[in-house]
Amino acid sequence: MKWLGTVSKFNLKDMNTTKTINLKSRPKGTPALTDFDFTISENSELQEGEVLLGTKYVSVDPYLRGRMSDAPSYIEPFQLNKPIVSGIIAEVLVSKSTKFSKGDNVIGSLQWKETQVAKVDGLKKVAADKAPLSAYLGILGMTGLTAFQGLREIGKPKKGETLLVSGAAGAVGSVVGQIGKILGLRVVGIAGTDEKVEMLTSEFGFDEGINYNTTENMVEAIKKACPNGVDIYFDNVGGEISDAVLFNINKFSRTINCGAISVYNNTEQPIGISVQPFLVKNSSSMQGFIVSDFADKHAEGIKQLAEWLQQGKLHATETIKEGFDNIPQAFLDLFEGKNKGKMVVKI
Numbered sequence: 001m002k003w004l005g006t007v008s009k010f011n012l013k014d015m016n017t018t019k020t021i022n023l024k025s026r027p028k029g030t031p032a033l034t035d036f037d038f039t040i041s042e043n044s045e046l047q048e049g050e051v052l053l054g055t056k057y058v059s060v061d062p063y064l065r066g067r068m069s070d071a072p073s074y075i076e077p078f079q080l081n082k083p084i085v086s087g088i089i090a091e092v093l094v095s096k097s098t099k100f101s102k103g104d105n106v107i108g109s110l111q112w113k114e115t116q117v118a119k120v121d122g123l124k125k126v127a128a129d130k131a132p133l134s135a136y137l138g139i140l141g142m143t144g145l146t147a148f149q150g151l152r153e154i155g156k157p158k159k160g161e162t163l164l165v166s167g168a169a170g171a172v173g174s175v176v177g178q179i180g181k182i183l184g185l186r187v188v189g190i191a192g193t194d195e196k197v198e199m200l201t202s203e204f205g206f207d208e209g210i211n212y213n214t215t216e217n218m219v220e221a222i223k224k225a226c227p228n229g230v231d232i233y234f235d236n237v238g239g240e241i242s243d244a245v246l247f248n249i250n251k252f253s254r255t256i257n258c259g260a261i262s263v264y265n266n267t268e269q270p271i272g273i274s275v276q277p278f279l280v281k282n283s284s285s286m287q288g289f290i291v292s293d294f295a296d297k298h299a300e301g302i303k304q305l306a307e308w309l310q311q312g313k314l315h316a317t318e319t320i321k322e323g324f325d326n327i328p329q330a331f332l333d334l335f336e337g338k339n340k341g342k343m344v345v346k347i
């Protein structure tokens with residue numbers, strides 16, 4: 001892919017105030033646009049060790065749904081009437097720090113604001129001439145690392161094994177499957193439309209795909225697509241799809257519990273089949289993880305992902321929505337499967 005760099009579009013005269021997106025209410029069930037609020041807020045005066053940033057790309061991710069509710073989790077909930085925070089690529093417009101200069105592009109966990117004043121701790125410079133900036137939110141960022149670390153550290157893949165991936169055409173899943181092929185696995189993906197299933201094989205190199213929305217018997221469909229059984233299941237969705245996988249797991253198989261988007265909007269505790277008998281009789285394991293569990297291995301992971309990208313072994317697919325006002329809708333679209341690969345909003 002050819003990358004021509006970026007041009008600054010920010011006008012410093014407008015930087016005292018900024019459009020901001022706050023959490024207005026905690027969603028009940030599926031989030032709605034009415035759970036978000038647009039306000040104009042003031043940017044504080046720039047202090048030493050701070051930078052004024054202009055937002056360029058905003059990552060929307062399923063895990064933000066968890067932070068919108070106040071149930072205890074591994075990460076603290078968003079506060080009502082305060083800005084939503086996610087991975088953001090921004091341009092340094094004014095710097096009062098020796099760490100960054102005007103024009104630098106940085107990544108950080110930042111607020112959904114058009115411009116903002118931020119402390120430099122926690123910001124990292126990203127190179128616009130090495131990859132499209134949005135890639136640092138996806139394949140060269142959190143979702144790429146999630147795929148890499150989950151599959152390698154928990155899946156412990158061995159050449160020739162069968163890897164099944166749910167949420168396979170999404171940001172994490174599409175990378176998991178491609179890494180599986182690089183490592184010599186047979187890879188089968190599960191996704192929600194025929195177009196996505198076609199993409200799995202034609203674009204990402206999966207061996208086979210299953211459309212869970214048009215398949216009546218998922219247990220049988222998985223059996224057919226994985227004739228030697230499932231050795232590794234990379235689970236992005238949980239729920240009924242993952243229940244069906246249990247009937248197809250092999251002895252000593254590993255399930256990587258990465259996410260459970262199919263039940264994130266449930267208002268009651270989801271009830272599924274009992275997993276224990278399946279695990280016992282197959283000497284099989286299931287392990288959840290959060291990508292930050294492997295933070296000490298992230299530098300190595302990024303190096304490997306970048307190398308594979310450069311060699312053309314990995315393919316980065318993104319769905320890019322445009323416009324600050326469309327950030328909430330882009331987030332909601334994740335729950336309707338409207339993205340292929342990483343969902344990002346370009347400001």
Ligand code: NDP
Nearest residue numbers: 062170171172191192236258259260261262289290291337
């Ligand atoms: P995706 O890019 O995969 O986007 C979400 C996708 O989920 C949609 O495109 C849709 O695809 C699918 N989906 C939505 N609703 C359902 C449903 N009811 N049943 C089945 N599939 C559904 O998101 P990410 O790749 O960013 O994240 C994938 C998973 O990984 C999520 O569960 C997320 O929470 C988790 N995650 C975990 C991390 C960790 O550290 N453990 C880090 C990052 C992500 P389709 O059309 O195929 O239905």
